[in-house]
Amino acid sequence: MNNTYLTTEELSARIKYDARTIRNCLKDSVLLEGVHYIRPFGGRKILYIWERIEKDMASPVATSDLIAGLQ
Template identity: 80%
Template sequence: MSNTYLTTEELSERIKYDSRTIRNQLKDSVLIEGIHYFRPFQGRKILYIWERVEERMLQTAEQSAFAIPMANGGVAHGS
């Protein structure tokens, strides 16, 4: 299987989020190192695995289809 590796800026263009939002809010909370991204050669540069990020986005979309937003920022899962 071939993976597509993206820098933060390239990912930003694909998912229409600011690169700062990806770095400050999504990285390490939604996007996990070793699953969605890695640091090649133990360096500072981060490469995101597009196929894994896309899976995560679609998984979240499916889960939120039956979710009811709560005032405190949480979510109630209806059935």
């Protein structure tokens, strides 16, 4: 499977979220390392995996997940 790897700025343009919001709010809460993004060669740079993010964005969220997030 071919993956499309995006920088934070490229992802920001695709999903219409500010890059700071992605870094400060979504990363590690909604976007998970090893699932939605990787750090190539163990470095500091983050590359987001577009196909996985796109798939999860289109998935419905269960009501129980929303309630659990509020607690």
